[in-house]
Amino acid sequence: MNRAHHRLLLIAGLALLAGCTHLREDDALYARLGGEAGIERIVSDLVDVVTIDPRTRRSLEGIKVKHLKHSITMFICNVAGGQCDYEGEDMKKTHVDAQITEAEFDALVGMLREVLDRHVGTAEKNELLRRLAPMKRDIVAGY
Template sequence: MRSLLLVVVLTLTACAQQPAKDDSLYRDLGEQAGITRIVEGMLLNIAGDARIVRHFENIDIERLRDKLVEQICVEAGGPCTYTGDSMEESHKGQNLTPSDFNALVENLQDAMTTQGVAIPAQNRLLARLAPMRAQVIDR
């Protein structure tokens, strides 16, 4: 009986010491609905951006939207699971340049601004997405 009690106490202690997941950025982005609006706004911005729109021709835009929403949700600390391909795989053969990447980021920032996302929250998201740059350019 003592060993069972010890196991229960240790289990409860371990659970209590787990840090809570920080979902503050997810909330700052407007949760699932806000992230969806941001992604849709970004894609609309890209559709009018002559610098990079050619990279989105012949792409299933609905699937891309869904995977981007998942990815941003995960990066923002939300309760989502990313089910898409790796960044390397999804950008293979596209020969994207730093200018292409920067244009996409500008479109994302414009979409966040349109949705009323505060600059500090925008910067937090961009900082979390920045490591993907190396996984996207020249693949």
């Protein structure tokens, strides 16, 4: 094999490795959050506080908590790179009627931060928050 061949092989190898690392990183978050069971615990704790906290409970009065917990668990599972069966609508459609304010959104993120601190490490917390942050423009009314 000549040098050009070697270089080609090296590039192909690196590309393959980069591809794999990327894939692994993606579903690694799902695993690092504890898989479906871990995410279920996180979401359950979050919904428990969000539905009673005076800063966020307004829009959640009268909702079916069990269904909401399941739906958000499936949604976060997919966001983390898992393969879950989320059957809900997109973030814009889901939240438009509730007219969520920026203050409500930011309060929920603060509560999620605290819940995540109890369940996972800083890297996992930051990675999940980083993936959820761009959804603010769809969730907050008129943002």
